[in-house]
Amino acid sequence: MASRTIAKDIxxxxxxxxxxxxxxxxxxxxxxxxxxxxxxxxxxLLTQDEGVKTFIANLTAQLSEWLxxxxxxxxxxxxxxxxxxxxxxxxxxxxETDSEVVEKGVSREKSDKEIMRxxxxxxxxxxxxxxxxxxxxxxxxxxxLAYTDKDVAVPFTxxxxxxxxISNPQMVKLHSFDTKIHKVDTIVSYKxxxxxxx
Numbered sequence: 141m142a143s144r145t146i147a148k149d150i151x152x153x154x155x156x157x158x159x160x161x162x163x164x165x166x167x168x169x170x171x172x173x174x175x176x177x178x179x180x181x182x183x184x185l186l187t188q189d190e191g192v193k194t195f196i197a198n199l200t201a202q203l204s205e206w207l208x209x210x211x212x213x214x215x216x217x218x219x220x221x222x223x224x225x226x227x228x229x230x231x232x233x234x235x236e237t238d239s240e241v242v243e244k245g246v247s248r249e250k251s252d253k254e255i256m257r258x259x260x261x262x263x264x265x266x267x268x269x270x271x272x273x274x275x276x277x278x279x280x281x282x283x284x285l286a287y288t289d290k291d292v293a294v295p296f297t298x299x300x301x302x303x304x305x306i307s308n309p310q311m312v313k314l315h316s317f318d319t320k321i322h323k324v325d326t327i328v329s330y331k332x333x334x335x336x337x338x
Contacts, residue, residue: 149249149250149251149252150247150248150249151247151248151249151250151255151319151320151321152247152321153208153241153242153245153247153321154208155319156207156241156248156319156320156321156322157203157204157207157208157322158204159255159259159319159322160203160207160235160319160322160324161200161203161204161207162200163259163262163317163324164199164200164203164215164233165196165199165200166180166263167217167231167233167266180256180259180260180263181256181260198297199284202286202295202298203215203286206286206288206292207235207237207322208242209242209292210237210239210241210242210243211288211289211292212235212237212286212287212288213234213235213287213288213289214232214233214234214235214285214286214287215233215235215284215285215286215287216230216231216232216233216284216285216286216287216303216304217229217230217231217233217282217283217284218230218231218282218283218284218285218304219231219276219280219281219282220280220281220282220283220304221278221279221280222278222279222280222281223278223279226331227304227305227306227331228274228276228280228306228330228331229273229276229306229328229329229330229331230304230305230306230309230328230329230330231326231327231328232326232327232328232329233324233325233326234324234325234326234327235322235323235324236322236323236325237321237322238320238321238322241321248319248320248321249320250318250319250320255317255318255319258315258316258317258318259317261315261317262314262315262316262317262326265314265315266314269312269328272312273328273330274330274331274332283301283304285301285303285304286298305329306329306330306331309329309330309331309332310329310330310331310332311327311328311329311330312327312328312330313325313326313327314326314327314328
């Protein structure tokens with residue numbers, strides 16, 4: 141009699157934190173893109189700038205640590221005018237963490253394929269955002285804001301910041317993804333001068 145092996149896709153806290161951190165990396169590096177790679181079954185762009193690579197590596201390590209501790213509620217990517225520091229776009233990634241996984245060390249089940257499909261849907265929306273976001277035709281800089289628990293240890297490389305909001309923004313909600321440990325919801329807010337003039 142033939143036997144059958146059934147594999148379960150087990151998601152651990154560390155694995156989920158790695159998935160979410162990597163997702164943030166691919167969302168933030170769009171600001172400085174130069175090299176095409178394949179990720180999430182899609183063509184993605186990676187930076188070749190060493191300074192940005194170092195920034196992203198440090199960001200990923202810190203976000204992973206906070207995610208594993210269940211201490212991170214939100215990550216915000218802010219794109220600002222280099223000349224005026226005016227906020228032009230604000231990408232808000234809200235995070236819900238399964239507290240039982242953090243407190244008791246349990247794992248959850250969800251297939252990698254299902255998680256990848258959910259992330260692909262978000263990445264496709266981000267790529268298609270060019271159809272509704274205003275053209276950024278001036279030099280821009282970006283910043284990353286992290287919203288953590290108040291009791292979290294913050295490295296000296298991070299500083300307190302205002303929320304860098306946009307007055308009267310246009311907002312678009314994107315798809316979400318869920319590892320069964322971390323759920324990430326995405327909203328982009330943007331300044332629309334054409335809307336302001338009407």
